[in-house]
Every structure is written in structure tokens, then in C-alpha cells.
Amino acid sequence: MKRLIAAALAAGSLVAGSSAAQVALKPETPNLLFWSAEQQARWYPAMETVYQTRPIAAGDRVHALPLSGRTLDPVFTHAGRTWTVDEYMATYRVSGLLVIRDGRVLLEKYGLGRRPQDRWTSFSVAKSVTAILVGAAIQDGRIKSLQTPVTDILPELRGSAYDGVTLRQLLMMSSGVRWSEDYSDPNSDVAKGPTEGVKLAQGQPGLNPVVAYMRTLPRAHAPGTKFNYNTGETDLVGILLARAVGMGLADYASEKIWKPYGMEMEGAWVTDPGGLERGGCCISMTLRDYGRVGQFVLDEGVIDGHPVLPPGWALEATSKQIENGQAGYGYFWWMQPNGAYQATGIFGQSITTFREDRIIIVVNSAWPKSGGPDLRDGRTALINALRQAAIAPAP
Template identity: 65%
Template sequence: MRKIILAMAASAALAATGAQAQVALKPGVPSILQWSPEQQREWYPAIETVYQVRTVPRGARVHPLPAAGRTIAPTFEYAGKTWTVDDYMAAYNVSGVLVLKDGKVLLEKYGLGRKPEDRWTSFSVAKSVTSTLVGAAIQDGRIKGLEDVVTNYVPELKGSAYEGVTVRQLLMMSSGVKWNEDYTDPNSDVARAGAAILEPGVNPIVSYMRRLPRANEPGAKFTYNTGETDLVGVLVSKAVGKSLSEYASEKLWKPYGMERDAIWMVDLAGHERGGCCMSMTLRDYGRVGQFMLDGGKAGDVQVLPPWWAEQATTPQITNGAPAPGYGYFWWMRPNGSYDASGIFGQSITTFRDDRLVIVINAAWPQATGRELAMARTAFVNAIREAAKGA
């Protein structure tokens, strides 16, 4: 369990990077890690008032999420008492819970004053969307394959420690490049990467990453590396010749039928953060999960390679935690689910065999924590039990 929490805590580094690598629109905005509960409730649904963003346009059609034949109201035992959905939402500052089975709504609830049309920031859930866009680019022939080397798409990395690293190794967080993800250290890589324009005309994250040395052979070891998730975003943009927002709109938001435009936070160069901070409605989070569960198809159109969705969400490398492992920017959990996960309580949890997608958005009082994770796992497991037979 301790290793799971350490791995989760590492993901909090994304927010530390975000505090410096984004473009603030408000003077004196505190680090997103230090927002008060009041600031979380005000700004998580309106991140575009705090940071510079780009829009991911929706299309004319909305993918329906019809009501299931019945609803569920799970209860569960945790910390010596019986909890209801409302109890959990109130105690853990949850703004939304959505449960889909076979694409139909079993449970949908809102809190913290949020309404169904309100967006909510994703933190690291965006990583899983970026991974999905890699799959779309492979299907489109814009990326030749997972074993292609990253320098073919980001030539500025030639001659660096990324020479010979494959797209697959980046998605597995196993490039072998030395990286310090300690978000308590102001001199760590995660605190410094992308925080300044180092070379005019070169994306700041690329400028920083190409100066790093190699620590391990590519593919040999999992090292949580927030900078590389932004790097994958740059790679996709270069491969397809479009911004991430444009490509996400073209390959996912429009064809699958998202209900509202998403927004995506940008870095100092105006490029979307591949590792952070999309904002979308609760139901659109559910549609992202359902799209992957349905094998990457939008209607009759195969947006992702037929093999992509399953391979991306099954273990590809051991990540040091007592869990099945890590896929392509997706986490595998001991309860048999796979997750897109973000700090402060954001998650899309999928049980493939149960055809079940569970979305939770929250404003936890801290980025991660053992008790927070245990309570959410108990809640998710209770939802799964209640959904059986539905």
C-alpha cells in the first residue's frame, strides 16, 4: 500500500509543474497545490478564468447516455461506519459521480454547487487522453508505430538521451532518461521543466528535456516522469501537424459526440499540456471512458487501431506498486480495474469485464493521501457490487 501511495504522490508533481509552466491570467495566483477549498470550488469548474487555455470544439451530434432500467444507491462499510453516496460525496468534497453500465446511466449525482453543464479540471486524467491521441495518430498513419523512435517526430531531441527511445517507451514512462519528480524540491526537474523559454522557437519542455542525461537503458525501468507526458503531447502535434485541441476535436470530441466543448491548459509557448488539465463535463468524462471501453470506435468509424484500447489499458511494465502494472498512461489497479487518474480526486475507473465506467470528480483537501485513496477504493468497490445484475 505504501508503494501505491508513493506512486500516487508522484503524480502530484504535475500540479507543481503546472504552477510554473502555465500562463496565469490573474495576478498573484497561488500554486494550484495551495488553493483553498473556496478557490478549488470556484476555479476547478472555471480554470479558463485562471490560466490560458485552448478550446476543443464539440460537434453537432451528442452521443446519448440513456438512463438504465434501474438506478443504484450503494452503501459500504469504511472506517467503522456505514456510508451512503451522499455521505461519501460530502466527506470528500466530490463534485460529481457518474456510473455507466453498457453505456447507460446507473447513477449520476452532483455536489459543491456543480451543475450537469459545468466542466471540471482533469489534472493528470489528461495524460490518458493524450495517450489516446497517439493511438489515433497511428490509425491515421501519422505515427508509423509504437516502435518508431521519438526523434523522427521531435528532431530537436536528436543527439540527446532520447536518441533511440521509442514511442512505446515514452508511453510506458521507461525512456531511461534521468528525472527527479520530487515536487517538494524547488530544484527538481519537475519544478523546473517548462518553467521558462530557454530557446526561442523551441518548445520549453523540449528544450529542457533534451539537456537531461540517461540513467537507465530505454524500456528497462518505470520512472514516473511528468515532463515526458508533455513531451508526448508535443510529439503528437508535430506528427499530425495540428494542435492537440484541434486533433482531439477531430478524432474524439466531434465523432464520438461530446456534449460540450472541452478546454485544455497551455504552456508558455501556447502548446497544450499533454500531461495536464483538460476540463470537461462529468458526462464527457464518462464518454471518454466509454469510448475506450468500446474499443476506440465512434459509431462505425474505428478511430483507434483495433488493438489499441485493450493494449493501452493492460499492464505493459511493472511500476513498483503491488498492482498489475502500468499501460500507456493508464494505471492498472489490484481490484481489476484500469484508471485514468488525476490529483485532488479525479478518476475514470473502468471494469472491462463488467462493462462498467465510474467517473469521480472532487476537490480533495490535498493532492493525494493514503486515507483518501482507501476511501475512494471502498466507494468504487461498493459501486461495482451494486451494479452487478443491473
């Protein structure tokens, strides 16, 4: 288990979920972890044609992202060679690259045949959006606080290892409940959980398969003491949130962010076998709408002077709350050694924010594998170069 966690941390994030965690529209759909390059380029922009999804409705207004009047074209070194932005995008299969500073676009580029109106899947970037919505639910009074026991909202978990676990501990990946996220092991929780959950939920109307499986797990550590990346638990937070607000996450995201903040296009959110949006995976949105998510958090969740999030929530969620063997972890947000906070998804999805510089860098990719130091380090070199170019005096 220690080896698994170390490898996953080195990759920057773990796999978003097994193929059985979402419902394919066609039974012959291959495991999304092993799609070919051609399948990635075709299906990442069109997940709603592959899996069951729910729409995130947009409104009439669009949050403006005006051009800054200057462009970025840094040259940087990585892996013993010099790179241009275009060379990086071609080599690392980047479909979208966006740099925003002070709400203005400094760079916007597309690859792999993607167009500005095309969406792209988020993988685990969805976790960070789920955390935003938890904050909105607290602001709305639909969740009392982060100290709310999980079993208060999901009483189906009473008598399980989740007794005494708080919502905050779930958001920190520190419930203490045993979980294995090893995709090479068919007996790991992340591999067998979705299928086993469906079996356990049969004959129990209203019981979500994720809840059915998670409540069978034993406790490994005292709650709040140890970080352990757990995609099943992020889906559990999504179920808890939907229960608290009385609607699906797609509808709540539309109500709290998409419509009032001004996303330019409808989003799509993949659902689990129980028909609920996955708190841990797979929202589809345009490149600029990824940038708007980053800007919304950077602006602390305030829309037209109206706070969508509790005071201080955005800062707290995107600051280190627990040690994780790297720079730290917040509430479904990763801290980075370069001082940024980041929403991260496998196969090269990220929203990186430098708070003090008010810079947001979005990268959407179709990496040939889910992650790894080589891929992560290349992206970090690109991001650092873009940041330096953005803060340099204009010519």
C-alpha cells in the first residue's frame, strides 16, 4: 500500500475511477484507462456519447474573459532540451492551453483537432469542483459545517467505519477507512468496488452502490491522522452533497456556478451506477470554462458582490490542511512545490493557480498513460515558464 501511494503521489494524482464506476452507453465500450490515442481524441470531447451523463445547464450571461493585449511565447528547458510551447503541446498531446492573469487571457491554444467550443473531460478535476459545491452548500445552510458527521447526512453508514468521521476529514482524504487504489490488483477496492457495490445494493431500494460498498470497509487509522487518496470516498462526498442539497450535482453546479457566474456552454457530468453524478470524476467543459472555474475560486466565490461560498472557504480549501508526502493537500485541491494550488486529473488535466500573481493556467491533454514523473515534470516546466513569462514586464 505504501508503494502504491508513493507511486500515485509521484504521478500528481491517482486514477479517477475504474471503468465500472460509470455506466457505458454501449456494452462493448473499452476501459477508459486504456483508450487508444485515437479514442482519446474522439471521446474526451464527447463523453456524453460514451457514458451516461447529466447536463449542467448554462444561463444567458457569459463571464467575459477579454484578451490582455499581449501574448506569451516562452522558450524553456526540460529533460535536457529546449522547448517552445507548440513543441510541448505536440509532444505531450495537449488539446487546450489557457493562461489568464487578472481576468484577462494571455494565451489560448488548441491541439488534437479541438476547437474553442469543444468540451473536454476533467477526470479528477471534478473533485475540486465538488469541494466548491460543498462550500456553497454550507453557505446555503444545507450543510451545518465541515464538522458535520458523515453519518448525519448518510445514516446508511451508521455502524460502519465511518462512525465518527466528519465531512472535513473526507475532504482531506483522511477518513482512516481502509482503501486500496491499486489498478494492477483486481482485488483492490478501486477495481472491485463498483461491481461489488452494485451486487450489495440489489434488493435494497434507494441504496446507492457506492454507499453499499464503502460501508463494508474496515478502519485502518484514526480519522484525520493519515492522508490516503480515495476516489471511492470522493464519490461518497458527491452522494452526501446531493442528499444535503436535495438535487443532483449537475443541477446544483448550474444553480451556484454555471448560470450565475456565466459559463459559456452547458457542461456534462458522468453518473455512477446509481444514477448520481460522480463527485470524483468526469465533468466536461470548454477550455475557457475551466479557466472560469479557476477564476471563480481565485475571486473567493463572489459573484456580483454576492458570496456563493462562506467567508474564507476558498482560501482554506486551497491551502494545506494535511501532509501528503508532497507540498500538502487541501479540500480536494493539491498544493504544489512552486507555491500554486492545483486541481488535477489523470491523462494531463489541470487548473493551476498562483494566488499572489493572480495567474490561472489550464492544461487539457491526452497523455499516453495516466501519469508519472516524466509527464508531471514536463507539465510543471511548461507551467513555470508560462508563469515567468506572464509576470515579466511587457515588451
